[in-house]
Every structure is written in structure tokens, then in C-alpha cells.
Amino acid sequence: MCGIIGVTGADVPLDVLLGGLRLLEYRGYDSAGVALVALPGDDGSTASLWRRRSAVRAQSIAELESSREAAPRARTGIGHTRWATHGAATEANAHPHTDCSGEVAVVHNGIIENHRKLAARLVAAGHLLASETDSEVVAHLVEDELALGAGLAEAARRVAGELQGDFAIAVAYAREPETLAAVRRTSPLIVGRTGTLGVVASDIAAVLGTTRDLYALGDDQVAEVRPGSLSVSDLAGNPVDPRPVRVSWGVRAAQREGYEDFMSKEIHEQPRALTDTLLGRLHPDGATEFEELSLGEEVLGAIDRVLVVGCGSSYHASQVGRLAIERWAKLPATAEIASEFRYEDPVLDGRSLVIAVSQSGETADTYHALREARRRGATTLAVTNVVDSLMAREADGVLYTRAGPEIGVASTKCHVSQLVLLQAFALHLARLRSTLDADEASRLATGLAALPELVARALGKSEQYGAVAARIVEANDVFFLGRNVGYTIAQEGALKLKELAYVRAEAYAAGEMKHGPISLIDRNAVALVVVTRGALLEKLLANVEELRARGATVLALADEGDKETSALADLVLEVPPTEELLSPAVAVVPLQLLAYQIARTRGNDVDRPRNLAKVVTVE
């Protein structure tokens, strides 16, 4: 979840590091830090490390910026932005960590599972550990290897062999002022170069402004990064060719481009994200084409069950996907919370298709669920926004959402792209299995193709949020209710309100209210009901009546012109009408905007909500 950046060969490495950290901040913002290898002075002083760290949450990078003037002349440095796992969010626990000599600096993303054992060994040998983190042991282990005569890259290789867990690590060393060592297992790490520079980063976005000549390190690969050159080897020291990274978006995509924050930019990019995600994949007659999908008709034709797995917003998209797969392709399909699925002893075989849905392609819970599914013999498919991500590489097949980089911590454009891509894939399965007639397939394809336009229309209705937002702020506690696909929308709406606006919101399948939660309803209760116009409409409206009868304020999300709902509800948010099962991409938009508006009114940081990180690489 942390962000790593490193550069060597730069005239002002601190500029590269701080610029990179700004772009990485979405990965974690509890603290940040940089270390430079200060060049020897004219006075005969030797090279040394200069380090600055700050733990003032979202202001940490700004504080580092204020130390620019004090920065020494250097060509090489590393930086880090942290989401705390082991050890509180303090300056002492902020990266980079150093060894006892103060000559080795390390930044780390991931978890070193055997850190206690290693720390005990280091302390027994006389090392002084200054933090509560699992990461610091790496600096001291490297120190020991250097003392035995290894060069920096060799020391990093030997240390990596001792580590258990997931890690991406970059190391700088005062006595090799033009070298960085980088090593990884599971947590991603990119290395790159220009004619004069070498770079390391956990994310493409952080270095895309510097170079597009980028390579993804593989598991247990070590890179020696020098100005203009890279050499990569495995843990045994054998040279390997790192895999080039293809980047389909430009550096501007990871910038705010005039919006006040990434979240509003990304909400407004949703029509574009959907257009790109569907591009070339859907034909008006209902035919589908998934060029990169390596699961052929024979494999997919043999599938007898689908499990769609994800976390948070990706789980909500998975629920929409599973409804479409079951309804259109007539395959038994379930949606599973990834962190639970892995430990449920799932019964799977080659005819089970497990679809892992993840914006980042890196989320530990989903990644391990995917691996478990493979281990149990299932056919696997990753749906992700990040090309070549862990899950893209792990799964038998991959489908990419084409939403561009999502920097705001709360998922918006990736969530809608995921669910629409899953719906297009459901059509694909339906076609293979001949479960839809030609007219129906064509009607659904046309409906999917119209979604970008409908989302754009939903975005244009921001004038209607004020009164609804005021009622929610007043209540500070909201039920989100819906049935069938409306329940998935309700869950996503509640999640957005919780994570951005810090308002307690509970999503319920509306029919469940009478089985217990209705005892919470009184005149102070506020319920936001997602009214989707399908077979359950009358039953849903009856549920609304039950709430009104007990004095609740009813806020409704309903199709434009839905008079029946308007008559029942106290306030209505209108959305352009769509076919019921296609409605989530459109209906979620007002709920995103509502959460955004309330969060802004409360002065919350919408791009970096408290306690969260964009990429959750711990279980």
C-alpha cells in the first residue's frame, strides 16, 4: 500500500522524488520521507546520507518540500509514502530506514513476515533498531552483507533470500553514490532508464513523466539501477531480461487537469472510461469480442459455475456481474467477498470459473483468493485496470477495464467500468451458450452501448443534491435500501458515504428490513431507497410504505418521471431511465456525487479519506 520512488543520475534528485511522491501519495499518506546520497564535498568529506521524514498525514510531502534548501548536492535518492501496518504513523516509523552506520537507506512496501526473528538476531549481534517497523531489519541486514564485502546489489540479493513475505524494496548506499538496488516478491516494482537516469518505482504513474522505457521486475528479481543502465538478475545471481511494461496512457492522465481533486475528475471521466472499456468489444447485434482474453470458447463453453470475487467497490461490481451472468448466460453464479472466500474451503474444479475483480490487480485479499482458486483447479479470469498487474499475470485469462489511472482513494470510474465490463462478459458467455435470442442480445448490447451517454446525463443533474445532502448530514445515520440489482447500488452508495463523508450508512436488501432492522425505524430515521423498475417494484414500494408508516424520512433514487415514487418519497434524486439490470452504472453516479458533496461540506479530504489507502496489499 505504500509508494516507492528512487532515482539515480539526476541533477536534482529531490525534485524527482518529491514529484513522484505526490503522484504516489494516494497509495498511503500516513507519513513520507526521502534520503539522498550526498556527494563528497570539495572539503574532502566522504559521501553520506541525508534524510528527511515527516508524519503529518496529508501534509507530510509539503513538509518535505520545505526542506529543499537544506538538501545537499546529490545524484541519487529514494523516497516513500507510507500506509502504516507495523508501527504507528510516527516520524520514527516513516521510511527511509537506515542501518547503524547511517550509510544504508531502505524503503519498503509489503510485509516482512519473519521480521521478529530477524530483528532478534540483529539485536543479539549488536544492531540498534530505531523503529517499530518490519522494514528496518532490511537496512541492518544489508549493512551486514556490505561489511562482508558484497556490493550493494549483491547485498540486496543475499538479504532478499532471507526474507519471508511480500516486499518491494529499494536501497541506497552512501559508498555507491550512483547505484540503487531494487528487489521484489509479490509487491510490484518497476525499474526504468533514460540515457542518463535510472529510476525505481512502485507505480508507473510516479515515473512516467521521466521515461517510458520501463520494466516490471519479476518475483525474486534484483535490479542494479545506475544512470542510464539497468541490470537484472534472479536470487541466484543469473542475469534475466526484465519484462517491458506497456503503458497505454500519458502522464496527464495522472494529473488533476484543472479539477479541484482527483475524485471529481474521475467521477466526470466516467462516460469516457465506459466508452473506452466497451470499445471494440461489443457489436450492435450482441456479438462480443475480447481480444486479450486468452480463455477460448472451448474452455468457457465447459464452465458450469461462476464465482465473482472482489473487495469493497469491486465486490459490489462483482455482485452486478454475477446477476448478469446468471440471468443472461443461465449459469449458476455467486459473488464472494475475497477475504472470506479464501478461507471457506471452496469446492472448485476446472469447470468453475473464478473471476477476480480488482482495480489495482494487487489487493492482497483478492490476489490470494485468486491463487487459492487456481490451487483448487478452477479456471481463473482477472478483471483489472492495471496492465500486467499481479492478478493479470496470475490468472488464466485477463480482461482490462480501460478507465485510465484512478488516483482518488475511493473507486468511481473503475467501479463502473468493472461492472459494465462484467456485463459485457456476461453477454459473451450468453452468446457462447446460446441462452439469449438474437433480439434480446442485440437489445442488451444497445443498452450497454448507451450507458456512457446516460452516465453523462446523470452527471449533469448536480442541482438536485443540496436538499438530500442536508437531510443526510442532519441525520448522520442512513439506511440504504434496494432489491436485487438495486441492493448492489445501495451497497455501493452506502460505502461511498461512509468512506468519504464519514456518515454511518447501512445497506440492506429492502425485504430484509422487516426481519429485524425495522425496529430501528422511528421519526428520526432516514432511508435512501434505490428504486429500480423491475419485477420487484411493487414489493419495494410496499417496503417503502412500511418505513413511512413508522415515520422515517424516505429519500428515493428513481428514474426521471417516476411519479409513483415521487408521491411516496420526501425527496427524490432522479436518474435517466435504463433497463433494470443495466442501471447500476447510471444510478451509482448521484450517490457518488452526494457522498462527494457531503464530504466536501464537512471539510474532509475526498482524495485521501482517513485511515484508507488506495491499494490494500495486506490481508
Ligand code: F6R
Ligand atoms: C472503495 C474502494 C475499495 C476498493 C477495494 C478493492 O471506494 O475503493 O473498497 O474497491 O479496496 O480494491 P481493488 O479494486 O484495487 O482490488
